[in-house]
Amino acid sequence: MSQSNFIPTLADVAKKAGVSTATVSRCLNSPDQLSQATRKKVMSAVAELGYAPNFNAQSLAARRTNTVGAIIPTMDNAIFARGLQAFQEELGNLGKTLIVASSSYRPDLELEHIKTLTARGADGLLLIGYDRNPEIYNFLKQRDVPSLVAWAYQTDTDQTSVGFNNEKAIRPLIEEVIALGHRNIAFISAPKKNNDRARDRVTGVRMAMQRAGLDPRSLKLIETPYSIENGQAAFQKLVALDCPPTVAMCGNDVLAAGAIKQAKEMALSVPDYISITGFDDIELASLAEPQLTTVHVPHKAMGKIAAQMLGKMIDQQIVESQELSTELRLRGTLTTPRACKLK
Amino acid sequence: MSQSNFIPTLADVAKKAGVSTATVSRCLNSPDQLSQATRKKVMSAVAELGYAPNFNAQSLAARRTNTVGAIIPTMDNAIFARGLQAFQEELGNLGKTLIVASSSYRPDLELEHIKTLTARGADGLLLIGYDRNPEIYNFLKQRDVPSLVAWAYQTDTDQTSVGFNNEKAIRPLIEEVIALGHRNIAFISAPKKNNDRARDRVTGVRMAMQRAGLDPRSLKLIETPYSIENGQAAFQKLVALDCPPTVAMCGNDVLAAGAIKQAKEMALSVPDYISITGFDDIELASLAEPQLTTVHVPHKAMGKIAAQMLGKMIDQQIVESQELSTELRLRGTLTTPRACKLK
DNA sequence: TCAAAAAATGTAAGCGCTTACATTGACTTT
DNA sequence: AAAGTCAATGTAAGCGCTTACATTTTTTGA
Numbered sequence: 001m002s003q004s005n006f007i008p009t010l011a012d013v014a015k016k017a018g019v020s021t022a023t024v025s026r027c028l029n030s031p032d033q034l035s036q037a038t039r040k041k042v043m044s045a046v047a048e049l050g051y052a053p054n055f056n057a058q059s060l061a062a063r064r065t066n067t068v069g070a071i072i073p074t075m076d077n078a079i080f081a082r083g084l085q086a087f088q089e090e091l092g093n094l095g096k097t098l099i100v101a102s103s104s105y106r107p108d109l110e111l112e113h114i115k116t117l118t119a120r121g122a123d124g125l126l127l128i129g130y131d132r133n134p135e136i137y138n139f140l141k142q143r144d145v146p147s148l149v150a151w152a153y154q155t156d157t158d159q160t161s162v163g164f165n166n167e168k169a170i171r172p173l174i175e176e177v178i179a180l181g182h183r184n185i186a187f188i189s190a191p192k193k194n195n196d197r198a199r200d201r202v203t204g205v206r207m208a209m210q211r212a213g214l215d216p217r218s219l220k221l222i223e224t225p226y227s228i229e230n231g232q233a234a235f236q237k238l239v240a241l242d243c244p245p246t247v248a249m250c251g252n253d254v255l256a257a258g259a260i261k262q263a264k265e266m267a268l269s270v271p272d273y274i275s276i277t278g279f280d281d282i283e284l285a286s287l288a289e290p291q292l293t294t295v296h297v298p299h300k301a302m303g304k305i306a307a308q309m310l311g312k313m314i315d316q317q318i319v320e321s322q323e324l325s326t327e328l329r330l331r332g333t334l335t336t337p338r339a340c341k342l343k
Numbered sequence: 344m345s346q347s348n349f350i351p352t353l354a355d356v357a358k359k360a361g362v363s364t365a366t367v368s369r370c371l372n373s374p375d376q377l378s379q380a381t382r383k384k385v386m387s388a389v390a391e392l393g394y395a396p397n398f399n400a401q402s403l404a405a406r407r408t409n410t411v412g413a414i415i416p417t418m419d420n421a422i423f424a425r426g427l428q429a430f431q432e433e434l435g436n437l438g439k440t441l442i443v444a445s446s447s448y449r450p451d452l453e454l455e456h457i458k459t460l461t462a463r464g465a466d467g468l469l470l471i472g473y474d475r476n477p478e479i480y481n482f483l484k485q486r487d488v489p490s491l492v493a494w495a496y497q498t499d500t501d502q503t504s505v506g507f508n509n510e511k512a513i514r515p516l517i518e519e520v521i522a523l524g525h526r527n528i529a530f531i532s533a534p535k536k537n538n539d540r541a542r543d544r545v546t547g548v549r550m551a552m553q554r555a556g557l558d559p560r561s562l563k564l565i566e567t568p569y570s571i572e573n574g575q576a577a578f579q580k581l582v583a584l585d586c587p588p589t590v591a592m593c594g595n596d597v598l599a600a601g602a603i604k605q606a607k608e609m610a611l612s613v614p615d616y617i618s619i620t621g622f623d624d625i626e627l628a629s630l631a632e633p634q635l636t637t638v639h640v641p642h643k644a645m646g647k648i649a650a651q652m653l654g655k656m657i658d659q660q661i662v663e664s665q666e667l668s669t670e671l672r673l674r675g676t677l678t679t680p681r682a683c684k685l686k
Numbered sequence: 687t688c689a690a691a692a693a694a695t696g697t698a699a700g701c702g703c704t705t706a707c708a709t710t711g712a713c714t715t716t
Numbered sequence: 717a718a719a720g721t722c723a724a725t726g727t728a729a730g731c732g733c734t735t736a737c738a739t740t741t742t743t744t745g746a
Contacts, residue, residue, distance in 0.1 A: 025735085056402040058732080082418075097444070100431070118395065120398040260630075287630070288630060354702080399703090403702080693741080698736100709726070
């Protein structure tokens with residue numbers, strides 16, 4: 001307790017202010033219960049000592065942490081980084097702190113993080129997508145921790161969510177592709193396993209093909225984790241095919257960026273030789289050359305709304321799932337297929 | 344305590360295993376102190392009850408949190424997102440959790456977050472850059488919280504850091520610019536106030552000009568926060584000048600991307616009419632058209648090393664600041680100035 | 687003016703852990 | 717066989733807060 005790094009406690013403040021610890025606690029948590037005079041006394045003691053409450057003690061005693069956890073696949077993807085940034089800002093407004101963990105798209109890691117965050121007493125959890133072991137949902141229910149699913153929206157579940165329906169979101173895009181005359185379609189997707197968003201996008205494409213009288217099984221599908229390099233590799237595989245597709249639709253913009261890059265390296269004209277589309281509309285999309293045709297997703301808004309919803313859920317309020325709308329962004333990488341121009 | 348959402352405590356485990364709470368605690372924290380038999384008993388009780396320690400109680404009692412805090416300007420910038428992702432992964436390996444806060448480049452917010460994170464008992468703090476009120480450093484010292492500065496490296500301070508010297512990092516780039524014959528140079532920087540990294544880059548440029556016999560005051564400097572739009576606006580201002588520069592050097596790649604975009608919109612050829620350079624070498628850089636000449640920074644490695652260093656600092660080990668090296672990436676956006684080709 | 691109600695404050699029992707210290711046996715030594 | 721070691725475990729005192737309940741003070745109303 002040398003004067004140099006002495007950390008004051010509630011009791012120190014109480015002594016200095018000449019009141020009980022309960023009063024100090026009240027002064028900090030519900031000031032209106034105190035008389036003006038006492039409040040002033042306490043406040044100046046707080047200021048003088050530079051007191052800051054010990055968070056752990058606070059949480060332990062009050063049984064709430066004012067902390068929410070978010071488990072995202074990776075921060076190293078603009079869409080999550082951006083959404084999380086907004087999420088965190090709004091959380092700050094609500095007086096809550098964020099703890100982030102990333103699962104690297106691995107269910108086992110996700111489970112582990114969920115347990116850790118729960119042990120830390122997270123008041124609520126933000127999860128990405130629906131797909132996970134029911135065991136996890138049971139655990140959450142058992143622990144009574146509210147959780148919000150983001151980046152996805154489904155109606156056939158009681159899990160609250162904020163996001164969009166991926167199947168529906170990709171629909172205008174695939175319909176445009178088909179309308180332009182494409183019949184030889186490829187899709188570069190993230191691995192569909194454990195990833196409902198990726199899966200729903202593919203399903204959306206297949207359904208539209210069916211509706212248009214095309215054989216959904218004719219879709220050339222490649223699954224590969226999101227990254228520029230993987231996008232390049234997948235694209236290369238596609239154009240090496242006997243009968244290369246006239247359009248390479250991509251599960252997200254990062255993959256699409258890889259495809260564009262590879263096309264350039266191979267001196268294949270986009271979109272004249274082959275069209276390319278993305279999903280997400282990150283900055284990259286409008287910076288690419290030509291600009292990427294993609295589906296715009298309101299990541300920032302989603303993060304903000306997620307924070308508000310989770311805040312309410314933590315306060316035991318009933319919250320309805322919220323569907324956000326996405327928007328087709330037609331830009332330069334999509335045109336009619338090479339074989340049937342002017343068809 | 345209904346069977347449904349009953350959360351077991353240490354005491355419950357102890358009772359079930361027929362031992363004292365101390366034994367259970369030891370079993371979890373230093374198992375080798377126990378006899379094989381007891382350990383087994385305890386472990387199975389733990390498993391049976393699905394026990395997980397309450398983090399807050401743990402921290403309160405043990406006076407350490409196994410948590411580190413990071414305060415970054417924004418997650419919404421690939422460099423920090425990437426660095427942080429690596430930081431967090433490595434932290435996970437060390438059994439520590441990360442709490443992130445973002446300051447939005449505002450010193451007041453940074454201070455506030457530092458206080459919050461300290462109150463939460465963060466065992467250590469990751470900070471970006473050196474520039475901050477001495478009051479903050481005093482606070483940290485007083486509270487005895489180890490802190491590591493990243494994304495910068497300076498020798499004339501006792502604050503431990505991991506990063507690179509921004510002045511030095513930009514040197515090969517500006518020297519190349521000058522060597523190519525550019526004499527009318529512009530620099531689009533982030534606001535230099537409270538941002539040593541931005542400032543050092545400008546200083547580096549000025550110093551090189553001086554060394555080359557150019558007047559450093561002739562540097563056309565624009566300060567604007569990092570964003571594509573701001574890059575565009577700044578670039579527009581530059582080319583509207585009576586005597587537009589032959590090269591627009593940018594404080595980072597995001598600004599540079601904006602500049603390239605604007606150049607395209609104005610149909611000004613890059614690099615023939617005007618050269619553009621960036622800093623950071625984010626994915627964008629090699630995706631742009633033409634590819635951006637920039638300075639490569641090892642963000643991922645920095646994040647990882649930062650975690651290791653901070654881990655050691657928390658364990659009271661002495662740690663030396665570490666300098667990382669950057670590398671010039673000459674690509675397509677830089678060439679000789681229009682006025683003096685073949686000079 | 688005085689009892690009753692309301693407001694302000696104090697008392698003290700935890701919250702779920704860790705850990706210094708005490709205790710208990712089982713083994714060594716001599 | 718007594719004394720000393722040492723490993724394994726138990727006891728219990730906190731860690732710094734919150735909050736139910738008790739107590740005191742002030743306000744109110746008739």
